[in-house]
Amino acid sequence: MTPDFRLDRTLSASELEDVLRQVGSERYHIRHPFHRLMVEGRLTRGQMQAWALNRYCYQAAIPRKDAIILSRIEDRSLRLVWRERILDHDGDGASPGGIERWMRLATGLGLDAAIVASQRLALPATRFSVGAYLTFVEKRTLLEAIASSLTEMFSPQVIGERVAAILQRYPYIDEDTLGYFTPRLTQAPRDVDVALAHVREHARSIETQQLVVDALIAKCEILWTMLDALHFSYVEPGHVPPGAFVPEAAS
């Protein structure tokens, strides 16, 4: 295997899983400098607001992303389990889903719920990255669409690091505000089991295995690009693009 993850032979299922974990260890956004600043306690409240406001766009699109995938699954039993993802993020009208929980994080940071929900102050790069994710699951093969969800293999690690660091280093954020993350620690591994089993079963040639690896890289690029844009706009001074969120001077 070359540095950019070109396969040179067909892998066993467990070798493929090893390559996917290698992609994660090199490309997942836990290595991004913006995440590093966050866990080191070095972001201002305004920068945390910018992160929550932009990431909301991603959260809000997840059920639509999963509905696109659902619309492409012919196997009813797989549809049944995939449907759970939509419930997790949209809720059931009574208990809140992931989108509402993320909104609690945003408002807990002092943002106005209507502004966050409108998405109109989000960075264009955030919207383009989210759009790239929707287009990817719509236009690529179902195998690639499912494989692109496998960043969840690594999310418990990033969540664990993020939540512990935020509670320790950002005194104005409490556990209740971070309620988004707790259910994700059990939902993500369950989702990974389903997606990984599908991939192990359906990617048995070098060509399909390469598609799977490239789908995971593409998804890592989406998450990374969102943090690039946050870093450029809100860590380096003076680079907020026209029309996007500007933190108050005090924060």
Next chain:
Amino acid sequence: MTPDFRLDRTLSASELEDVLRQVGSERYHIRHPFHRLMVEGRLTRGQMQAWALNRYCYQAAIPRKDAIILSRIEDRSLRLVWRERILDHDGDGASPGGIERWMRLATGLGLDAAIVASQRLALPATRFSVGAYLTFVEKRTLLEAIASSLTEMFSPQVIGERVAAILQRYPYIDEDTLGYFTPRLTQAPRDVDVALAHVREHARSIETQQLVVDALIAKCEILWTMLDALHFSYVEPGHVPPGAFVPEAAS
């Protein structure tokens, strides 16, 4: 009209055109710091290479963008004139089109043609921005798709500034290498005439006029976001995302 270009009444055709020019003067990428660095002669050869390599992805997608629009036009006479855009960029197999001319700029800067054409070293943010443009013209109304081309109202200005400055300040780039830009100075105004006439005729209510204004803003955001990504990755040190083009240390 508010600062974010919300219309409060139906405009005359010439008032609408004035608003579009106002959008351009505030949002077009001629105001982007990366463009400013370029015309001030402050970019290295490696940074110029990064610009040419990434912008190639945009150029290469333009005929596909126009083919999507062409596929949505019911009026044969409009299809006839819109088709010219595809010829301009794809050429006719004998005389080169815009894509080949842009490649000449890239190779004139010392890049390998096969690597540029593969697009695999482009920034993910470039690819997501270009993808956002294709999705926009596919999924929005035809009026919005046509209006999004109106950044060409402002391109002769940016080209004039860019070409003069490059010839003056970058001695390793000659007029032949910049051959992309010369035909654009006559093609763009012709294209603008067509698109602007369509918009003036078909946007006569406040709602459709707002769609037109927002389409132009969206397109400005696409161009701006591509320069944001270049600026972050290649002007500030150390921010090239994994897998993307890295200029040689010497350049």
